[in-house]
Amino acid sequence: AQSVTQPDIHITVSEGASLELRCNYSYGATPYLFWYVQSPGQGLQLLLKYFSGDTLVQGIKGFEAEFKRSQSSFNLRKPSVHWSDAAEYFCAVKGGGNKLTFGTGTQLKVEL
Amino acid sequence: GAGVSQSPRYKVAKRGQDVALRCDPISGHVSLFWYQQALGQGPEFLTYFQNEAQLDKSGLPSDRFFAERPEGSVSTLKIQRTQQEDSAVYLCASSPEGGLREQYFGPGTRLTVT
Numbered sequence: 693a694q695s696v697t698q699p700d701i702h703i704t705v706s707e708g709a710s711l712e713l714r715c716n717y718s719y720g721a722t723p724y725l726f727w728y729v730q731s732p733g734q735g736l737q738l739l740l741k742y743f744s745g746d747t748l749v750q751g752i753k754g755f756e757a758e759f760k761r762s763q764s765s766f767n768l769r770k771p772s773v774h775w776s777d778a779a780e781y782f783c784a785v786k787g788g789g790n791k792l793t794f795g796t797g798t799q800l801k802v803e804l
Numbered sequence: 805g806a807g808v809s810q811s812p813r814y815k816v817a818k819r820g821q822d823v824a825l826r827c828d829p830i831s832g833h834v835s836l837f838w839y840q841q842a843l844g845q846g847p848e849f850l851t852y853f854q855n856e857a858q859l860d861k862s863g864l865p866s867d868r869f870f871a872e873r874p875e876g877s878v879s880t881l882k883i884q885r886t887q888q889e890d891s892a893v894y895l896c897a898s899s900p901e902g903g904l905r906e907q908y909f910g911p912g913t914r915l916t917v918t
Contacts, residue, residue, distance in 0.1 A: 726906065734911060735895060735912055736847070737909075738906050782846050792849065794846030794848070795846050797846050
């Protein structure tokens with residue numbers, strides 16, 4: 693069975709600082725990996741996805757993520773955080789079936 | 805174009821009542837998914853349709869939960885005899901096809917059972 697671990701429940705960064713959100717997955721074959729963002733009262737918005745090929749993927753809003761098979765990781769990064777990035781971030785994996793398996797999320801707070 | 809829409813956005817039910825939650829997927833999307841998101845948790849898969857066929861219902865927590873998509877577009881998630889532990893946000897997502905394509909999520913329905 694597939695699973696996702698997001699070790700950081702809360703992260704606080706200053707506006708303009710860099711950001712890295714961690715995601716580790718468990719799946720026997722090559723996974724399909726996603727990062728979603730959820731603002732209060734909103735649905736999930738896709739930031740980026742990895743299916744195959746280049747292990748560094750670019751997404752919307754200046755986010756990027758790197759797939760590292762050896763570490764079973766898919767960490768999300770942003771060079772300079774904006775106050776509007778404050779939200780909850782979810783990593784997800786799609787394995788053998790069609791469903792997504794999500795992590796428990798990381799709540800990002802941005803200090804001005 | 806229009807995204808996934810869900811109604812109602814908020815629902816308060818007394819314990820024991822039946823509720824019906826509606827999802828309108830993006831037009832033309834073949835696949836439709838329901839997820840349950842408890843407070844402070846990530847979404848958890850409930851069930852999946854490809855057109856009108858329910859291909860996976862392994863995530864439905866009990867036989868009180870029932871989903872349908874009779875014409876392959878709009879879907880309804882029904883919860884009978886609601887319990888307090890059913891309180892959660894119910895998210896619907898659609899996808900152009902069931903394989904590699906990403907899922908597009910609606911805003912969710914927040915269900916509170918009192």
